[in-house]
Amino acid sequence: MTPPEKPLSAARMDRRDQMTEAFRPEHAPASHPAVPREKVGILVANLGTPDGTSYWPMRRYLNEFLSDRRVIDYPRWKWQPILQTVVLGKRPFTSGKAYRSIWNTEANESPLMTITKQQVAKLKTVLHERYGARVMVDFCMRYGNPSTQSKVRAMVEAGCTKILFCPLYPQYAGATTATANDQFFRALMDEKWQPASRTLPPYFDDxxxxxxxxxxxxxxxxxxxxxxxxxxxxxxxxxxxxxxxxxxxxxxxxxxxxxxxxxxxxxxxxxxxxxxxxxxxxxxxxxxxxxxxxxxxxxxxxxxxxxxxxxxxxxxxxxxxxxxxxxxxxxxxxxxxxxxIPCLNDDDAHIEALAGRIGSNLGGWLT
The missing domain is CATH 3.40.50.1400 (Rossmann fold)
Incomplete structure (x- = not known):
């Protein structure tokens, strides 16, 4: 009679996952380092959020946001002196007060961050059910943290040879969709071996x-x-x-x-x-x-x-x-x-709509 299999310890599970995720390429010499198995990255992007509501976190966030030429396209010589003195001298206080009125104090983060995490958790579940371990699902912010660059780097290191970049803006605008895509392309410029990439089109009429x-x-x-x-x-x-x-x-x-x-x-x-x-x-x-x-x-x-x-x-x-x-x-x-009427947030119908839109843009990459 075969003895029952002992449950895996956390350490053994980690070693098993590492063996599954990394391998030595066929015909490679024994000295060749293990490489991660190829995956498709699905990187969801939203606008961004300050790290806190006090003056300096608000100022850093607003400076990055309002310095974006896609958002404010006035000549830099004209706009930057106004931004760095008048706007950033006052607005971090008023914006910080507004953020404090809605801040998720339990998680110490903005509602946008909380909801984006919830959305991505549900998307992971749906997409992993459809595609298994062949996909890696994560999120980034155009302004603030987690940065687009850091998440692109993490996906490449994890073996993503293809990335579908998904700005969560149903309607296209240069100040939203385009600037998110710009930042994604800038991140790709830092990669020695760039993954193949696509961007999710607007879905306002889906x-x-x-x-x-x-x-x-x-x-x-x-x-x-x-x-x-x-x-x-x-x-x-x-x-x-x-x-x-x-x-x-x-x-x-x-x-x-x-x-x-x-x-x-x-x-x-x-x-x-x-x-x-x-x-x-x-x-x-x-x-x-x-x-x-x-x-x-x-x-x-x-x-x-x-x-x-x-x-x-x-x-x-x-x-x-x-x-x-x-x-x-x-x-x-x-x-x-x-x-x-609240935004769609992590409503199941919204998640299914996003998953369907993502799936239709994975053609040729995954089935």
Missing amino acids: PDYIDALAQSVERAYAKLDQAPDILVCSYHGLPYRYLMEGDPYHCQCVKTTRLLKERLGWGDDRITTTFQSRFGPEEWLKPYTVEEVAELARRGKKRIAVMAPAFSADCIETLEEINEEIRESFEHAGGESFTY
């Missing part, structure tokens, strides 16, 4: 993404005693000039709202598109959310719901700006009922 948005609206409305008069789809703003220069973001936002309206079976009077988070003196995409919700209240729309389809995870712009500043604008104008 049926599964639209369906996930619609389900979130239906769930939120089902909890209310009375349906809101109108749903405000508030997207992050951009300077109007960017639209005139060829950025497709505005058009993709408008299409997302239209597809959501059609999926819900609504008329035009039940949903609208607005833009939030203005910065600087020039004109941005309109209508501005903070002004439009007040105008809706004055026009008799006393019950509204607001969602943010351009954000894959709740963050400072949704938890603080929408749920506090924009809510106050609506209520001060006479609004009576304000419902914020």
